[in-house]
Amino acid sequence: MLSKIKGRGFIVRIDINSPLENNKPVMNERIEAHAETIKYLSKNGAKVVLISHQGRSGEKDFLEDMDHHAKLLTKVLNKKVEYVPDLYGDLAIQKIKSMKNGDILLLKNVRTLKEETLELSPREHANSEFVKKLSPLFDYFIQDAFSICHRSHASVVGFPYVMKSLKGKNLQKELKALKKLKNLKNVTCVLGGAKIEEIISFLDFLAKKGKKSIVLSGGMFSIYCLKASGFELGFKYDIKEEFLEKIKNYLKKLKIYVPQDFVFEDGSKGNIKDLPINKKICDIGKETIKIYKEILKRSKNILVKGPLGIYEDERFSYGTKEIFRFISNLNAFSIMCGGNTLDAIRRFKIPKSKFSHLSLGGGATIEYISGKKLPGLEVLKKAKDL
Template sequence: MTFQTLDDLEDGQRVLVRLDLNSPVEDGEVQDNRRFSRHAKTIRELVDRDFAVAVMAHQGRPGGEDFVSLEQHARILADHVGHAVDFVADTYGEDALTAIDALEGGDVLVLENTRMCDDELPEEAPDVKAETEFVQALAPHFDAYVNDAYSAAHRSHASLVGFPVVMDAYAGRVMETEYEANTAIAEREFDGQVTMVVGGTKATDVIDVMSHLGEKVDDFLLGGVAAQLFLRAQGHPLGYDVGDAALFDEQYEANEDTIVRMLEEYGDQITLPVDMAYEGEDGHREEMAVEDVPEDEDIAFLDVGSETVMEYSPVIRESEAVFLKGALGVFEVEAFSVGTVGVLEAIADTDCFSVVGGGDTSRAIGMYGLDEADFDHVSIAGGAYIRALTGADLVGVEALQQ
């Protein structure tokens, strides 16, 4: 570990804490999700240790329908912490500073959406962000800064990288556990087989993961859009845009040469689906072997097939470590959840080190009644998780390390 954690922080201080509470918003209502429960553990520990806590977080982007106040977030967070959480509709102005100065040990205050501040959003270097009015106004009112927002750590925003330049900085529990789990595939040594299940909709994610981890991973099990593009490169008539879909052709044109090279370079490590699922005329799930896909029909494949799950499962069960990035199909529709849920069940049933993450994939665990405790780590990060797997820098983490 190359940064300070809460274990290094003396109790009873005044701390400015950055969380990532960015959540779906439906009809103006902020939706509760796993991020609140995870961050609540950090806040609860700080309360129990008599810290005076002010919370920074963001929601949406300016102009978006989900760009709303954090007032609802404060109420949801309070439910998870089991402790009063106040809210002030200001981030670093007079109202915010007055509320901050009134904090006593055990108090928790949520400041207004950081992205409502002009200083927050532009991607700039930490030393530039440290000079903003945002950072300069808040920093003197606290003894320390705590960054718990691993899922936003790939953003060079003021609330994430500016404060560590001018204050003692520490990692919260979410930051600490996410960093350890998501870097494990690159930094830990495993005696047995290491398997990575890679799905999702972005071919570049799969390519970058393979390029960075090819020497660490014994088997890449592919699903999602990437699997179809790799099958297309092998000459199979799938992985093409159908109807209004625009997931395949543009990505294939941009990455064809790289995909072909990946198949040549990592061919013995790559396992592709043997069958695919699609919606039949009656609206039900139908499956078809990859070898039987006709060349003169446009079929929208929405999941890997049952035979593919049966081939992937033994590989997973024989592994010492399994990492899952991205869904294998459109799991939000139950009929096409077979691939994603099937591999999750295989991972859950296996006595291996396991990390699940990437976008919304972790949502499938709750949607289909799986137990999160059956996995070593379920990441709440999307972009940061991918960057960790591909070896890209996380500026929020680097700010803590420096």
């Protein structure tokens, strides 16, 4: 733990990449999770500068400015967070240099910089104008966002290469919970959502380790599983052959359950015997929910990554809602991970305390549990805890 904080400057990498409504961020677990680190620094007289991202350039959730994020942080911290619409230009430098003890600034979306998202080495990123201009203005870099540690981005690996670095309180909590899960042999995994590449990475780990784990499929992952099992679907999904071939292989090696019934895009229902049907599958059906609950009831350790259907639409939220609520009432060790998973928990008003741990990382969580080296953690090997 750092002994002297008062008067010192800290640049803190957080992840407040948020769900948007009417093109504005809404309050979520990511914003709340970083409060402990930021409060601790500010109350002890530090000068705190926050850097984060919102979406990726060219995608629908990308926002150049993060002024509304600053307002949400202000609300959570009960202290003014000033937004600066700049990263390392004259305005940002002037604002940073004029900070008083306890002040908090949030800079512009780091992903407005093209060099931010280049997958370069820490040394190469440390040589960027972004890192070279900002690093001399601070005493310490703090990494508080486990969720972006699988990225070799400038704001993740560049600063710790040239600065004294610390692990923030949120990062410490994530690592403690995930280390426990990493060592468990029998885990029931509920895998859904649309990020198939991340799921494949995790399945590869399960297959190689020979872990006696059970996989319950949902979301787009279950579509791949059905197709890989030999079912003709009818509806034309965007399925990548390379992923399909890998999933075919995992179906032979692992115990993967596929949905037995569904809710279609027009609200109609059907079961696996009715396929092919030229309608999009949007949720799991009641028979599948019943089967999955029976398996979860016997599970001591549960990992959830991703929703089981299009949960944002009330017509297709039932499967995700039922399974998540059921898990929340079990005595099992449960880790819920990923932005959409956490957003669903909030939407369904399930008390967060009813789960063992809410992991803000999706891809980072899966890669860490899978035993992969995360660039953002590799550069923190000598870093102490805040």
